[in-house]
Amino acid sequence: MKHRYERTFKTSDRRSLELNESLFHSANGYIGIRGAFEEGYASDVRSVRGSYMNGVYEIVPMPQAEPLFGLVNRKQTIINVAEVQDIKAYLDGELATPAEEYTRCLDFTRGTSARTFSFVSAKGVKADVRITRLASFKRPNIFMLVYEIATSGPCNITFDTGHNSLVRNHCDPNDPRLASEATAFLRQEGCRMLGDGMSAVSVSTQNSGLGISTVVWEKVPGAETREVLENNDARRTHTLHNATGAVLTRMVSFADSRHCADTEATAIQKLREAKDAGMERIFREQEEYLSSFWDDVGFSLSGDDRLEEAVSFNLFCLLQSAGRDGLSHIAAKGLSGEGYEGHYFWDTEMYVQTIFTLTRPEISKRLLAYRYSILDKARRNAARLGHGKGALYAWRTINGDECSGFFPAGSAQYHINGAIAHAVIQYYEATDDHEFMTNMGLEMLMEISRLWIDTGVFTKRGFEINDVTGPDEYTCIVNNNYYTNACAKFDLRQTARLIREFRAEGTVLTFEFDDAEILEFEKAAELMFLPFDEELGINPQDDSFLNKKPIDLAAIPEDKHPMLLHYHPLFLYRHQVCKQADTILAHLLHPEYSDRSTMERSFRYYEKITTHDSTLSKCIFSMMASYLGLKDEALKYFGSCSETDLRDTHKNTRDGIHTANMGGSYLAITMGFAGLRIKKEGISLAPALPDKWNSYGFSIRYRGSKIHVEVDKDRVIVTTSQPVCISIYGTTYEAGRNGMLVQRLGG
Numbered sequence: 229m230k231h232r233y234e235r236t237f238k239t240s241d242r243r244s245l246e247l248n249e250s251l252f253h254s255a256n257g258y259i260g261i262r263g264a265f266e267e268g269y270a271s272d273v274r275s276v277r278g279s280y281m282n283g284v285y286e287i288v289p290m291p292q293a294e295p296l297f298g299l300v301n302r303k304q305t306i307i308n309v310a311e312v313q314d315i316k317a318y319l320d321g322e323l324a325t326p327a328e329e330y331t332r333c334l335d336f337t338r339g340t341s342a343r344t345f346s347f348v349s350a351k352g353v354k355a356d357v358r359i360t361r362l363a364s365f366k367r368p369n370i371f372m373l374v375y376e377i378a379t380s381g382p383c384n385i386t387f388d389t390g391h392n393s394l395v396r397n398h399c400d401p402n403d404p405r406l407a408s409e410a411t412a413f414l415r416q417e418g419c420r421m422l423g424d425g426m427s428a429v430s431v432s433t434q435n436s437g438l439g440i441s442t443v444v445w446e447k448v449p450g451a452e453t454r455e456v457l458e459n460n461d462a463r464r465t466h467t468l469h470n471a472t473g474a475v476l477t478r479m480v481s482f483a484d485s486r487h488c489a490d491t492e493a494t495a496i497q498k499l500r501e502a503k504d505a506g507m508e509r510i511f512r513e514q515e516e517y518l519s520s521f522w523d524d525v526g527f528s529l530s531g532d533d534r535l536e537e538a539v540s541f542n543l544f545c546l547l548q549s550a551g552r553d554g555l556s557h558i559a560a561k562g563l564s565g566e567g568y569e570g571h572y573f574w575d576t577e578m579y580v581q582t583i584f585t586l587t588r589p590e591i592s593k594r595l596l597a598y599r600y601s602i603l604d605k606a607r608r609n610a611a612r613l614g615h616g617k618g619a620l621y622a623w624r625t626i627n628g629d630e631c632s633g634f635f636p637a638g639s640a641q642y643h644i645n646g647a648i649a650h651a652v653i654q655y656y657e658a659t660d661d662h663e664f665m666t667n668m669g670l671e672m673l674m675e676i677s678r679l680w681i682d683t684g685v686f687t688k689r690g691f692e693i694n695d696v697t698g699p700d701e702y703t704c705i706v707n708n709n710y711y712t713n714a715c716a717k718f719d720l721r722q723t724a725r726l727i728r729e730f731r732a733e734g735t736v737l738t739f740e741f742d743d744a745e746i747l748e749f750e751k752a753a754e755l756m757f758l759p760f761d762e763e764l765g766i767n768p769q770d771d772s773f774l775n776k777k778p779i780d781l782a783a784i785p786e787d788k789h790p791m792l793l794h795y796h797p798l799f800l801y802r803h804q805v806c807k808q809a810d811t812i813l814a815h816l817l818h819p820e821y822s823d824r825s826t827m828e829r830s831f832r833y834y835e836k837i838t839t840h841d842s843t844l845s846k847c848i849f850s851m852m853a854s855y856l857g858l859k860d861e862a863l864k865y866f867g868s869c870s871e872t873d874l875r876d877t878h879k880n881t882r883d884g885i886h887t888a889n890m891g892g893s894y895l896a897i898t899m900g901f902a903g904l905r906i907k908k909e910g911i912s913l914a915p916a917l918p919d920k921w922n923s924y925g926f927s928i929r930y931r932g933s934k935i936h937v938e939v940d941k942d943r944v945i946v947t948t949s950q951p952v953c954i955s956i957y958g959t960t961y962e963a964g965r966n967g968m969l970v971q972r973l974g975g
Contacts, residue, residue, distance in 0.1 A: 230336070238328065306559070312391060567883035617678045619672075789841055897926065945970050948964075
């Protein structure tokens with residue numbers, strides 16, 4: 229793996245200034261601070277100086293122009309909780325800020341984000357500045373910042389710092405992926421100096437009833453310090469006279485009322501613990517945590533430094549984004565920005581969770597625990613949409629309530645249930661965690677399967693599911709979306725199998741059901757209608773897709789993408805045009821439902837009409853190309869998806885990173901090039917190596933065994949720490965403790 233992402237930028241490049249606030253954010257799954265310049269900007273930059281807490285939200289109105297029954301009229305939105313990065317350094321009264329260029333470095337092994345620049349004062353004194361940030365993985369409440377100045381001669385150095393809650397959320401009324409209104413969501417509860425360099429700011433949300441406290445401690449050795457309170461802003465000035473250097477250390481502690489009764493007391497306690505531990509110990513803890521993480525991941529890629537750097541960056545950002553408390557999840561933008569308002573979608577289960585299931589299963593389990601915690605709300609959501617039984621998870625949410633105001637491309641995407649069921653089943657197959665399944669997993673699967681039965685209908689053609697939307701949001705409210713039906717078929721069959729297996733083992737289940745339900749699940753799975761077109765020899769995306777007008781994507785100007793921002797939904801719905809992989813994703817997940825020739829023809833058909841306006845798309849095309857043996861095309865799609873954020877290919881990374889695509893880019897290696905599959909019988913591999921690469925490798929955990937896979941020009945080498953069953957190119961092996969399997973590349 230690459231150890232860091234480091235670049236030098238021009239201060240005149242406004243786009244980089246905005247983009248880097250996302251790329252160089254600091255987060256640990258609980259808190260996230262965007263990488264804005266501490267001193268602000270001289271140019272007209274759209275800066276979003278946000279500090280966020282995973283799962284901390286406000287409830288705001290979302291009026292419907294025509295308030296029909298059951299439409300959502302309010303939503304949750306992630307909130308900017310405080311300004312904790314307000315630090316300005318002055319040399320003899322001049323603000324120190326980069327004049328022409330600056331360097332930024334995200335260190336994947338130290339877990340830090342750093343900015344360095346030089347500044348020359350009017351008196352000719354040169355200052356070299358380094359600012360290092362860290363959001364602690366071992367101490368999730370703690371954010372730390374170290375501001376270091378070294379000067380070429382003596383001068384007066386002054387730090388002017390602030391800590392306040394007079395903050396607002398960002399908005400863009402022209403982009404549906406962002407909030408349309410800028411709002412100050414917080415009620416000020418108190419701001420006070422605590423002595424010993426500490427200040428506390430407490431706030432509460434006006435509608436969601438959450439309390440938040442941030443406590444700051446900072447110190448500049450040898451400085452004269454003055455403190456003052458100004459309108460809920462705790463300000464300090466630290467001055468050193470005739471100095472040749474200075475170091476400011478700032479620690480910030482965050483706490484919210486979901487985790488504790490007294491947020492200020494908790495934040496103070498966590499801060500004092502961190503302060504007592506000291507800066508060096510916190511840096512050391514971070515390195516130890518990441519050393520363990522990268523050992524668990526075991527990622528390497530030789531032969532393309534650029535792609536190795538991109539994948540390493542993506543993996544680090546995913547670790548920063550993942551909630552670990554059972555109360556939060558992974559937002560579409562992680563904790564790097566306000567895009568999609570901090571909402572959780574199907575993305576985590578389908579694109580990200582597999583990585584944690586196979587490397588850090590304890591994180592995966594906590595993510596699933598969050599979904600279980602909102603199961604009752606999923607039941608109520610199903611009832612709101614007219615279902616008499618089952619649970620339907622909200623398409624986009626934070627607290628479990630639906631936040632989608634446009635139901636054709638929101639609530640109608642029932643396939644989110646399929647993603648969650650997929651994650652539950654995959655977690656169980658990889659970990660054999662019976663306790664989880666007994667306490668949470670089976671009940672979730674049962675309610676999801678009940679929802680499929682209540683949604684579908686038995687007809688002469690089989691079991692059909694009408695009026696839903698698949699992953700492709702340019703085609704909405706259709707009958708028999710192939711992907712949705714394939715997911716439902718899998719869920720129903722697996723739920724029935726697992727219920728029977730656990731009952732046969734004598735497991736006592738805590739939820740009620742009867743044998744008739746299990747038989748109905750099996751019948752619906754067996755008779756599930758999966759569209760097929762005899763003339764084209766492909767699986768149509770749905771019953772009506774092939775009857776729509778074709779569209780020439782080459783005729784769509786580049787500046788008209790994404791098309792959802794430039795064309796009315798009805799125009800899109802009436803044409804054969806796809807925003808992202810849909811049927812192709814179904815083929816990737818469930819190849820057993822179609823023969824190879826059908827999947828090959830489908831791949832070619834949908835390749836021509838898919839815009840990839842969603843970042844969730846190209847990674848799927850890469851994986852499917854790998855499955856079909858199309859190595860060059862797989863590499864082309866992989867290269868594009870892996871660099872989505874670092875190259876800002878969709879022109880919106882300034883609003884936050886794309887976590888699902890990041891997960892998909894790594895799966896394009898493990899599930900794509902390596903052909904990794906997780907099954908009840910064991911794991912299987914069918915590795916291929918792109919011609920331009922020398923080798924790649926990765927590690928996974930499977931039922932107590934740590935397995936490392938290394939693929940080079942000639943061989944596939946698999947090492948295992950515990951006995952495990954592995955299939956390589958269709959041949960099954962029983963690997964023993966500390967075993968090694970060596971197979972010729974390609975079988």
